Amino acid sequence: MSKSRVSVVRCSTYDAARVSQSVQALLAPLGGMSAFVSPGQTVLIKPNLIHGTAPERGATTHPQVLQAVIQEVRASGGVPVVGESPGYESLSVAARKSGLLEVMEELDVPGIAFDAWTDVRLDPGHLVPSLPIAAPVADADVVISLPKLKSHGLVVYTGCVKNMFGVICGTQKAQYHLRFQDREVFSRLLAEIYAVARPTLSILDGVIGMDGNGPRNGDPAPLGLMLAGTDGVAVDAVACSIVGIDPLESPPIRIAAQMGLGTASLDQIELAGPPIETLKTSSFRAPRAARPSMRQRAMSGRAGRAMRNLLTTRPAVRPEACRGCRICVKACPAKAIEMRAGKAWMDYNKCVRCYCCQEVCEHGAIELATPLLARLMRR
Numbered sequence: 001m002s003k004s005r006v007s008v009v010r011c012s013t014y015d016a017a018r019v020s021q022s023v024q025a026l027l028a029p030l031g032g033m034s035a036f037v038s039p040g041q042t043v044l045i046k047p048n049l050i051h052g053t054a055p056e057r058g059a060t061t062h063p064q065v066l067q068a069v070i071q072e073v074r075a076s077g078g079v080p081v082v083g084e085s086p087g088y089e090s091l092s093v094a095a096r097k098s099g100l101l102e103v104m105e106e107l108d109v110p111g112i113a114f115d116a117w118t119d120v121r122l123d124p125g126h127l128v129p130s131l132p133i134a135a136p137v138a139d140a141d142v143v144i145s146l147p148k149l150k151s152h153g154l155v156v157y158t159g160c161v162k163n164m165f166g167v168i169c170g171t172q173k174a175q176y177h178l179r180f181q182d183r184e185v186f187s188r189l190l191a192e193i194y195a196v197a198r199p200t201l202s203i204l205d206g207v208i209g210m211d212g213n214g215p216r217n218g219d220p221a222p223l224g225l226m227l228a229g230t231d232g233v234a235v236d237a238v239a240c241s242i243v244g245i246d247p248l249e250s251p252p253i254r255i256a257a258q259m260g261l262g263t264a265s266l267d268q269i270e271l272a273g274p275p276i277e278t279l280k281t282s283s284f285r286a287p288r289a290a291r292p293s294m295r296q297r298a299m300s301g302r303a304g305r306a307m308r309n310l311l312t313t314r315p316a317v318r319p320e321a322c323r324g325c326r327i328c329v330k331a332c333p334a335k336a337i338e339m340r341a342g343k344a345w346m347d348y349n350k351c352v353r354c355y356c357c358q359e360v361c362e363h364g365a366i367e368l369a370t371p372l373l374a375r376l377m378r379r
């Protein structure tokens with residue numbers, strides 16, 4: 001069996017010229033952009049833009065990375081378009097806040113909001129009989145994914161596999177959170193989506209990633225790296241290993257590998273770039289996700305809720321930071337949040353621990369808190 005090739009380059013700054021050179025150097029061992037894009041092909045570029053956040057926060061794909069990739073696509077004769085499905089604001093608003101709109105306007109690249117979809121039928125044995133995949137993704141000749149390297153409160157790490165959850169249109173993402181509450185089951189769904197919408201190429205922005213309270217309200221993590229490959233599972237596995245996360249601890253990566261969508265095993269990966277030992281960092285702070293197990297969920301009624309409240313990481317509002325904007329109220333698929341005295345308040349008996357609220361709060365007013373008993377049990 002041939003190994004998956006993952007290319008890695010160091011890139012310590014978002015200086016435009018430096019990023020452009022780095023993207024070229026990154027793609028060279030993979031055959032360059034022309035290995036993936038032929039003249040006249042439509043190339044759908046999918047950044048990580050689930051919410052609009054200033055680029056320096058490290059939550060979204062950086063505009064200079066998007067610019068460099070657009071230029072490479074054009075140099076190969078491709079016709080680039082940028083597509084995404086931000087969760088709770090329009091694509092233009094999210095793209096403006098994150099700096100991507102400026103690049104798209106300057107380079108005259110259209111942005112397509114994913115609000116029309118194609119139902120892709122799945123074989124029996126999948127979680128759902130069909131998936132509503134954004135039509136521009138299904139119709140594109142080439143799909144290039146541009147994820148951001150971040151910690152994630154629910155699935156530990158987010159990168160190539162998780163980025164493709166964005167091809168599910170708008171509010172349907174929240175419905176999936178509600179329907180597939182168990183972390184393992186939700187991760188299987190992510191892997192099944194990745195299987196259907198598998199990008200031709202994944203380019204992971206780790207110049208400045210995010211650690212701690214990710215994927216929205218963590219801290220910028222200056223890693224100085226970019227990674228790329230056709231096997232997004234392998235790219236994620238290498239990225240995890242660099243930041244000190246066992247790839248198999250992130251369920252979407254483990255399940256995607258089990259499904260044969262790529263490899264998470266470093267000895268099955270051919271690394272093009274500096275030796276991995278020279279890239280590793282011990283400063284990256286990964287979240288310790290603690291979702292209820294199937295068994296805990298199976299416990300019904302009051303006992304089950306008590307178990308969940310004692311053992312699982314839950315969102316917690318910081319009242320002093322809450323601005324009362326109600327965005328989390330609208331985002332909560334379980335309708336577990338209401339406003340009390342102008343601040344968000346959570347009903348933990350309804351909360352399904354999807355952490356969407358933490359992801360959408362742009363004021364950093366929602367943290368993930370692990371109950372004392374759960375902390376003690378992990379020691």
Ligand code: SF4
Pocket residue numbers: 317321322323324325326327328329343344360361362363364365366
């Ligand atoms: S917690 Fe955040 S999103 Fe929710 S109301 Fe407060 S500021 Fe808005």
Ligand code: SF4
Pocket residue numbers: 315331332333334335336337346350351352353354355356357358
């Ligand atoms: S309160 Fe937050 S974590 Fe709980 S269900 Fe609602 S959005 Fe998800």
